[in-house]
Amino acid sequence: MRPYVFVNLAMSADGKISTRERRQVKISGADDFKRVDEIKAGSDGIMVGIGTVMADDPSLTVKSPELKAARRARGEDEHPLRVVVDSMARTSPDADILCKGAGQRVVAVSAAAPAGRVEALREKAEVVVVGEKGVDLTLLMHELATRGVKRLMVEGGGTLIWGLFKAGLVDELITYIGSTVIGGVDAPTPADGEGFVREDEFPRLELAGVERVDDGVLLRWVVKKEE
Numbered sequence: 001m002r003p004y005v006f007v008n009l010a011m012s013a014d015g016k017i018s019t020r021e022r023r024q025v026k027i028s029g030a031d032d033f034k035r036v037d038e039i040k041a042g043s044d045g046i047m048v049g050i051g052t053v054m055a056d057d058p059s060l061t062v063k064s065p066e067l068k069a070a071r072r073a074r075g076e077d078e079h080p081l082r083v084v085v086d087s088m089a090r091t092s093p094d095a096d097i098l099c100k101g102a103g104q105r106v107v108a109v110s111a112a113a114p115a116g117r118v119e120a121l122r123e124k125a126e127v128v129v130v131g132e133k134g135v136d137l138t139l140l141m142h143e144l145a146t147r148g149v150k151r152l153m154v155e156g157g158g159t160l161i162w163g164l165f166k167a168g169l170v171d172e173l174i175t176y177i178g179s180t181v182i183g184g185v186d187a188p189t190p191a192d193g194e195g196f197v198r199e200d201e202f203p204r205l206e207l208a209g210v211e212r213v214d215d216g217v218l219l220r221w222v223v224k225k226e227e
Contacts, residue, residue: 002141003045003152006172007161008036009190012182013216017158020184022055027178029214034064039174041067043080045149049160050086053095060155061101077103081149085160087134089113089121098124106144108135137167162193165203170223173205179215 010027011017018024040046046060061079062068068078079101084091087110091098098105098121105125109118112133121127130139144152154164164170175190196202209220 001145002138002169003144003149004171005141005152005154005164005169006174007154007164007170007190008039008174009156009161010176010178011190012178012180014181014183015189016182016184016187017156017190018055018188019182020186022051022188024056025180025182027180028176028216031214032176032216032218035213035218037063037067040080040153041071043151043153045081045083045144045152047083047085047152047154047160048097049157050084050088050090051159052155052157053084053086053091053097055157057096058155059096059100079103080153081106081144081147083108083140083144083152084125085135085137085140087113087131089117089127091121093120093124104147106147108140108143110134137163137169141169156190158188158190158192162191162195165191166193166196168203170203172208172223173221175219175221176213177216177219 009017012027041062048058052058060082071078081104082097084097084107086107089109091107107121107125107127108130109127110131110133111129118127128143130136130143154161204224205221206224208222211218
């Protein structure tokens with residue numbers, strides 16, 4: 001048993017999600033920001049990797065007062081459960097994701113994480129140990145399911161997204177393609193990590209929707225499951 005996992009991201013027209021310095025850039029506009037807030041409010045949990053936390057310091061909170069009120073009316077916290085995948089417990093206890101907005105947080109670490117850093121994080125979040133040297137994403141999904149997460153939104157970064165695809169854990173990929181070019185051989189892409197080698201390893205997608213949003217295009221793909 002695991003949550004339904006969908007990846008939501010914005011990339012430039014040349015397939016980059018940030019600059020080579022991993023500096024966050026504005027790719028989409030107001031309409032897409034509203035869309036993201038809506039799907040965030042409709043999720044049980046939101047997940048990011050430690051690279052995204054260190055580079056962007058996101059809070060992953062719902063922004064709209066109306067959407068927060070609707071969550072409260074359903075008996076939910078204003079913000080979904082926020083999850084950081086952080087094998088070595090490098091998340092700062094002062095990170096926005098741990099400090100801004102009410103609600104629950106989970107930091108997933110490996111058994112190799114330094115004990116002192118783990119204990120510091122326990123002051124701000126629930127820490128779960130899943131995996132020996134790295135976070136076992138499959139086990140983490142089962143942990144989240146036991147906490148009531150049925151629909152999980154993943155916002156990045158590329159290493160985490162690739163790891164989820166490699167583990168066969170992605171059900172849907174939603175990609176906003178903006179009207180700008182970032183460039184750079186070292187600029188991160190939506191699915192970095194080691195990458196697949198053989199063509200028969202490639203996850204296969206089926207296009208489920210195309211929509212013009214702001215000055216770009218929104219694509220929605222569903223992942224084809226093996227028969």
